[in-house]
Amino acid sequence: MRFLSLVGNSFGCSASGERLVSAARDGDVQEAKALLEYNPRLARYSTFGVRNSPLHYSAAHGHHEIVYLLLESGVDINLRNYRGQTALMQACQHGHWEVVQTLIICKANIHKADYLNGGTALHLAALNGHTRCIRLLLADYIPSIPNFWAILQAGDRKSITEFDQRGICEVINKTSDGGITALHMAALNGHVETVQLLLDLGASLSEVTVEDGTTIDLIGSGSTPLHYAACGGNAQCCQLLIAKGASLTAENANGWTPLMVARSWHRSWLEDTLKSPPAENLQVLPSPYLSLPIMSIMKIARECGWRTSELAPICLDPCAVCLERKCMVAVEGCDHEFCTQCALYLCSTNSASTSKHGPPESTLVFVWELMSLLHWFLAQV
Structure with missing residues (x-):
């Protein structure tokens, strides 16, 4: 009888956990609150197989109120699912900036990489062009100074005591499998605002991809962000990268320049942009996200x-x-x-x-x- 009782309690806990998962996925705040008041330990429940917790579901669906409820219940903010993804990664992937804001305030770890391809929350935000999420991810690195962009342009970064230049460069230029940076991802997918913000903050133009067995690379190893922008076909991204000093003559492991990449992917409209440097320097305004306090x-x-x-x-x-x-x-x-x-x-x-x-x-x-x-x-x- 004792054994049956324990099994019964286990089933009951599982049923309550599934109810919390449903509430987290559907955004039912009242149901989630009632379940957590009844048993705060339900916040640690995870689904079979994919091991997504209620925190993962609420973050992926943008239900920031439930995210906060779960954090108040003591759930591990950096809990991983079977792919090694945290709630912060899933919120960034889907562009739910209010969830990202909540998680960053509660000090979620922005440096963790997933198990599948080594991508961070920054990679996922850049891949999908969620610039607002990127700005929130980097909140602890960008000081609240109105003329911050002008100081960056002047090269007087040491005068800003709150600015950790080395730290932010390590975050922005961190590579996933295959040597791919956030700038590579944003450039490939034509996310102009994201490319601009990353460049303003010191994203590397010379970082190149590498051969990696887990990464399918149709452009070729040794490719710069400009090679990726040429493949993606967005002229504005190419122009921004060139204006910041990207090399038009850099060759990847296939011996291809960005222009050759554009031709191989039939991006004929990029011919003039990638053939030679512009006659006049492109005037680039600072990212509107940069100086927010x-x-x-x-x-x-x-x-x-x-x-x-x-x-x-x-x-x-x-x-x-x-x-x-x-x-x-x-x-x-x-x-x-x-x-x-x-x-x-x-x-x-x-x-x-x-x-x-x-x-x-x-x-x-x-x-x-x-x-x-x-x-x-x-x-x-």
Whole structure:
């Protein structure tokens, strides 16, 4: 009877675990909350075979509220499935920036690589052109300085005490199997915004692919990001790489230059771009994602709290956006003050290329004011 009882409890736990998986996949916050209150250990449940946890499912489907619930329940934020993927990798793969934001605030490991091809969260975000996710992944490396791009261009990086140039270059230029970098992936798939951000932050133009038994490479080993851009066929990507100094004459292991790669893949429209350097230097504006003050707000979120489950009975100093939570962030040069959650949301959703489809004009004003310089948060929590 004791044996049967234990088996029965096992089946019960499995059934509850599957219910939590379904809630995580479908975005049922109330069901997930009820199950976790009943048994917080259900957060550690994983499905048979693929070993995806509720955290993986909620991250892959963009349900950031459930991701936060699971993290509060004590689940390992860097839990892997059978492919070695973490929730952060799956969120980056599918472009769920709100999940990425939550995981980065809770200090998810951005350096882990999967078991299949050695790709990191950055590789997956670059592969699919999720520039906003990349910016959040690198939040702890990019200081909140309004003229950060100008300082980078001037080559005066040592003057920025918060800027770890070596650290960010190691992250950006980390290779997966076959020597493929995030820049290779973004260039191949024609993601112009992603290529621009990676280049601004020091992605290597000379990193070349290598022969690897697990990687199918139809372009050839020894290929630079420009070879990959030529294969992909996006003229803007090629122009950006050339403007930053990519070599037009570099040959891969097949003896192919980028132009020869373009011809072999029938990218005839790239002939003029790849034949010779442009007569005039291409004027490239900084990535709109570069100077967002996300590092400062991330620090505030970690030190003083990000999510507030219970609002104060009377908030004498409410956030200028939600009008509910208490102000934690003040913008220099204007009278607007925000809660941490709204400040992060505004920063994470802003970019010049998406402003057409963004929030109303008044909110966009808040966004651009945030970009100027966010000073310290209010002293009282």
